[in-house]
Amino acid sequence: MNNNPIIKVENLTHIYSPGTPFQVVSLEGISLEIARGEFFAVIGSTGSGKSTLVQHFNGILAPAKGKIWVCGADISDKRQRRDLWRRVGLVFQQPEQQLFEETVFDDVAFGPRNMGFDQDEVKRRVEKALQQMGLDPATVSGVPPFRLSGGMRRKVAIAGVLAMTPEVLILDEPAAGLDPQGRKQLMDLVEDFRREEGVTMVLVTHNMEEAALWTDRMAVLDKGRLVMEGSTREVFNKAGELRALGLNVPAPAQLMCKLRAAGKQVRTDVLTNEEAVEEIARLLSET
Amino acid sequence: MREFKATGPVSNTLESHGSRLTTHDSNEIFIQVKDLVHIYNRGKRGEFRALSGVSLEIKKGEFLAVVGPNGSGKSTLIMHFNALLTPTEGEVIVGGLDTRDPRHIWEIRRQVGIVFQNPDNQIVSSLLEEDVAFGVENLGLPPEEVRERVEEALSLTGLSGVRDRPPHLLSGGQKQRLAVAGVLAMCPACLVLDEPSSMLDPAGRAELMETLVRLNRSGRVTVILVTHFMEDAARADKIIVMNEGRLVLTGPPDRVFAEHALLDEINLALPAAAEISRGLRRRGFPVPDGILSLDDLVSFLCRR
Ligand SMILES: Nc1ncnc2c1ncn2[C@@H]1O[C@H](COP(=O)(O)OP(=O)(O)OP(=O)(O)O)[C@@H](O)[C@H]1O
Ligand SMILES: Nc1ncnc2c1ncn2[C@@H]1O[C@H](COP(=O)(O)OP(=O)(O)OP(=O)(O)O)[C@@H](O)[C@H]1O
Ligand SMILES: [Mg+2]
Ligand SMILES: [Mg+2]
Numbered sequence: 001m002n003n004n005p006i007i008k009v010e011n012l013t014h015i016y017s018p019g020t021p022f023q024v025v026s027l028e029g030i031s032l033e034i035a036r037g038e039f040f041a042v043i044g045s046t047g048s049g050k051s052t053l054v055q056h057f058n059g060i061l062a063p064a065k066g067k068i069w070v071c072g073a074d075i076s077d078k079r080q081r082r083d084l085w086r087r088v089g090l091v092f093q094q095p096e097q098q099l100f101e102e103t104v105f106d107d108v109a110f111g112p113r114n115m116g117f118d119q120d121e122v123k124r125r126v127e128k129a130l131q132q133m134g135l136d137p138a139t140v141s142g143v144p145p146f147r148l149s150g151g152m153r154r155k156v157a158i159a160g161v162l163a164m165t166p167e168v169l170i171l172d173e174p175a176a177g178l179d180p181q182g183r184k185q186l187m188d189l190v191e192d193f194r195r196e197e198g199v200t201m202v203l204v205t206h207n208m209e210e211a212a213l214w215t216d217r218m219a220v221l222d223k224g225r226l227v228m229e230g231s232t233r234e235v236f237n238k239a240g241e242l243r244a245l246g247l248n249v250p251a252p253a254q255l256m257c258k259l260r261a262a263g264k265q266v267r268t269d270v271l272t273n274e275e276a277v278e279e280i281a282r283l284l285s286e287t
Numbered sequence: 288m289r290e291f292k293a294t295g296p297v298s299n300t301l302e303s304h305g306s307r308l309t310t311h312d313s314n315e316i317f318i319q320v321k322d323l324v325h326i327y328n329r330g331k332r333g334e335f336r337a338l339s340g341v342s343l344e345i346k347k348g349e350f351l352a353v354v355g356p357n358g359s360g361k362s363t364l365i366m367h368f369n370a371l372l373t374p375t376e377g378e379v380i381v382g383g384l385d386t387r388d389p390r391h392i393w394e395i396r397r398q399v400g401i402v403f404q405n406p407d408n409q410i411v412s413s414l415l416e417e418d419v420a421f422g423v424e425n426l427g428l429p430p431e432e433v434r435e436r437v438e439e440a441l442s443l444t445g446l447s448g449v450r451d452r453p454p455h456l457l458s459g460g461q462k463q464r465l466a467v468a469g470v471l472a473m474c475p476a477c478l479v480l481d482e483p484s485s486m487l488d489p490a491g492r493a494e495l496m497e498t499l500v501r502l503n504r505s506g507r508v509t510v511i512l513v514t515h516f517m518e519d520a521a522r523a524d525k526i527i528v529m530n531e532g533r534l535v536l537t538g539p540p541d542r543v544f545a546e547h548a549l550l551d552e553i554n555l556a557l558p559a560a561a562e563i564s565r566g567l568r569r570r571g572f573p574v575p576d577g578i579l580s581l582d583d584l585v586s587f588l589c590r591r
Contacts, residue, residue, distance in 0.1 A: 022456060045488040046460030047449075093459045093486070097407070147333055149358035173459065176485045177404070179356045179515050181554035206460075206488050209559075246490035251518070251559030251581065258585045273559060277566035280588065284572055 005033035005069075006168060006200050007057055012066035014052055014224075026052040028224045030066070034217075039194060039201045041211040041232065044221030045246035050204045051093060053221065054170045057202065059084035071167055086115060089166035093173045093204075095157035099145035104130075104156050105137075107145055111164040129163035130156075134189055151182040158186075162193065169193070172204040183207075187214050212236055212250040212271040220245065237269040252276035259283075317477060317509050318345040318368055322377035325363050329375060337363040339532045340377070345511065347476075350503045352520035352540075353513045355529030356553060361513045362404055364529065365479050368511065369399040382476075397426070400475035402483050404513075406466040410454045415446065415465060418454050423472045440472035443498055445491070459486045467495065477509040478502065484516065496522065517544070517558040521579040528555065541577040560584040 014027040027049045034040045042050045055061045056068055059081035071087050073080040092098060101107040108126045117125065127137040133155040145153055154174065161169065171190065175183040191214060194201050205211050211218060211232060218235045220228035222245050228235055235242075239249045239257050248254065255276055256268045266283055270276050325338040338360045345351055353361050366372040367379045370386040382398050384391040400422075403409055412418040420437045428436075441447045444464040449457065454465055463486045470478065478499070484492040496519055502508040512523065520526050521540045528536035528543060530553045536543055544550070544561050557565065560581045564574045578584050 016456070022452065024456075046464070046486075046491055047458045051458060094405070094407075097405075151357040173486060177357075177482055177515070179554070180517075180556035182357055206486065206492075208489060243490075246488050248489040252563065255560070255563065255581045255584060258581055259588065262585055262589050264589070273562050273566060276563050277570065280563070280567060281570050281572065284567075284588075284591070 004036060006036040006071060007032075007034040007202075008067075008069045009033070009056075010067040012053075012056065012068060013064050014049075014056070014061060015064045016052075018064065026224050030221075030224075030226045032219050032226060032229060034200060034202065037194070037198050037200055038217060039191070039203065039215045041215040041218040042202065042204045042221065043206070043208070043211060043218060043247060048221040049224040050221055051172055052224075054090065054172060054202060054204055057168065057170055058088035058090045060090070086164060087166055088168040088170065089161035089164055090170045091158050091161050091172060091174055093176070095174075096145070096150065096153035099153060099157060102144060103141065104135075104143050104145055104148070105141040107156060108160045108163050111160055115164060125163040125165070126159075129159040132162055132189060132193055133159040134185060135159065151178050151186075154178060154182075155186065158190075165197070166199065168200045168202065170202040170204075173206065174203070175205070175207065175210060183210065190214075208236070208248055209250045209252075212253070220247070233269050233271060236271060239268070315347040316344050317347040317349075317382060319380040320344070320364075320367070320377070321379075323364075323367065323374050323379060324376035325360075325367070325372060326375040327363075337532050341532075341534050342377075343527060343534060343537065345509065348503070348507050348509055349525060350500070350510045350523045351512070352523035352526045353511065353529065354515070354517070354520050354526060354555065356555070359529040360532040361529050362481055363532075365401065365481060365511060365513060368477070368479055369396050369401055371401070397473075398475055399477045399479060400470040400473045402466050402470045402478075402480040404481040404485075406459075406462040406486075409466040409469060410462070413453050413455075415452050415454050415457070416441070416450045418465060419446075419468045419472050422469055426473065436472045436474065440468040443471060444468040445494070460488060460491060463487060464491065471498075475508075477511065479511040479513075481513045482515065483512075484514070484519070492516070492519075517556050517561075518580075521558045528553075540579055544579060545576045 009030055009032050012027055012030040016024040016026055042053060044050050056063060057070055059075050063076055068075045070084060073084060075081045099107050105126055108129055109122050112122045112125045130137045135155055145156055175186050178186060193199060203215060215232050218232050219226055236249045236253055242249055250271060252270050252273050253268060256266050256270050259266050260268055264283060266279050270279055320341055320343045323338055323341040327335045327337055355361055368381060370392050373387050379386045381395050384395055386395060410418060411421050419440055420433060423433050423436050441450055444467050446464055446468055449461060467483055484495055499510050503510045514520055526540055526543045527534055536546060536549060544557055558579050560578050564578045564584060567574045578587060
């Protein structure tokens with residue numbers, strides 16, 4: 001399927017503060033490919049290198065060793081790396097802390113203005129992006145970001161990236177701290193955006209249910225190394241291995257594993273509550 | 288507000304698998320909130336009524352979970368528990384002390400430790416270990432005791448391996464663990480945590496939950512946990528549900544999670560086991576209400 005990967009990483013190593021007492025080898029020998037238009041997840045325990053990895057995808061970080069191509073650009077080349085921010089949007093972990101403009105409008109307009117669009121185009125993009133994030137431009141445009149609730153601030157931060165119409169959108173824990181409804185709404189909006197605009201999505205998450213629900217393929221990091229890669233269903237069928245890494249499988253899959261351990265003949269590769277209901281219903285009707 | 292008392296059997300169809308906590312054995316009230324109203328920026332631009340007429344009692348040794356949608360007033364409420372915010376109207380009494388009296392602030396903060404929602408706000412020093420020691424050193428304890436407490440807090444939060452890093456160079460989850468460690472080291476009688484696991488990996492979240500349960504059971508620490516994870520809330524003695532600045536529901540977890548209509552109305556989720564049980568009931572299988580943990584669901588299904 002990866003004839004033409006939009007992101008290709010070859011033997012990537014990254015070191016923070018090299019040559020100082022705080023030197024940390026945060027990534028080591030990572031190779032992977034992400035296909036155009038897919039919904040890709042990066043999971044791994046605390047400090048495993050997820051944020052470090054995805055910050056290479058838009059050129060914020062440069063590899064110490066290895067190669068990365070993104071949208072055809074070789075990011076070890078400084079010139080090519082410099083232009084990447086226009087094509088690859090990155091929403092940081094806790095992005096609401098980076099809302100620094102006076103109004104929501106100015107915050108979302110920051111990217112498009114830097115891209116050199118005229119006022120009308122900037123306005124059109126800001127309004128569209130706010131709408132795509134489920135916000136009403138007329139009511140929120142003039143509001144100072146700090147007056148909004150956590151969930152709304154998160155949406156404004158994502159709108160700021162959407163307004164640049166990126167080819168790849170990287171979301172680092174986009175839903176952490178959102179309530180269950182806000183989480184679902186945000187992921188629905190992101191998925192609509194992916195389907196309508198053909199954008200490639202890279203999601204970093206600690207929420208296994210969320211990864212199960214939305215993504216096609218996953219990479220699993222452990223202490224800076226890539227330890228698993230595969231379809232979401234394949235990876236989530238390896239409960240024992242994931243647990244050993246400080247991770248887990250989604251709750252419905254945990255349930256099936258427990259039933260299996262209790263001697264019930266059930267599938268363990270379920271991803272959602274609905275699939276679990278289906279499988280248990282089958283079990284109950286057989287007996 | 289709907290209020291359920293924790294009387295009678297938790298559920299007559301289920302064995303308890305130890306996933307729920309034993310109820311606290313003390314009836315002494317530790318925090319009393321009476322008709323609390325909080326208005327931000329009163330009389331100024333951006334005036335906002337974040338809490339309206341909230342009343343509740345938290346008993347000594349209780350494990351309380353606070354849930355509710357974004358913006359419902361959870362953080363505003365718990366910031367009253369150590370006098371970081373004071374009531375616009377009504378009163379909050381902590382360990383017998385009125386939070387409005389400035390002379391009590393120091394004593395109240397010694398008893399009630401808060402882990403804030405944003406871990407960056409809690410970082411005060413340039414070395415991780417110093418950061419954990421900061422609060423403890425101000426308690427006037429002998430140096431060995433300070434060291435012991437810092438060690439224990441580091442090991443409980445799994446941070447021993449990165450102890451000599453500068454905090455601003457930590458990953459998101461490491462910072463969040465650090466915020467927890469600093470407050471644990473203070474050994475407060477009451478521990479308040481505002482979404483402490485929003486950035487933790489699954490193992491980290493489970494370990495933190497076990498630590499809280501242990502401190503609550505054997506250490507008699509009063510624990511107040513604000514969370515969006517319903518599985519974690521289900522392990523508390525009592526849950527309070529906030530919506531639009533009001534307390535809309537309170538009671539033991541099995542009673543609260545049985546209020547489907549109300550929870551649906553404010554878009555609150557159920558724990559996965561309860562959600563799956565509900566799906567099975569809709570398909571016509573007689574699965575009882577009140578199943579909140581995966582273990583309870585497994586044992587029910589295996590007994591049929
Ligand atoms: N600026 C930095 N300088 C030095 N070390 C750093 C820096 N940023 C991160 N690190 C370290 O690099 C490692 C990987 O960090 P990274 O932030 O990529 O982890 P992560 O997988 O995103 O973790 P989390 O799930 O907690 O967000 C960690 O050990 C972290 O402490
Ligand atoms: N400093 C402030 N000034 C004005 N309004 C505020 C301030 N802090 C919070 N608010 C508002 O008060 C309401 C309650 O906020 P609070 O932070 O208590 O909610 P919460 O339940 O903790 O939400 P979350 O789940 O997002 O953390 C929100 O509508 C919020 O926008
Ligand atoms: Mg990270
Ligand atoms: Mg809050």
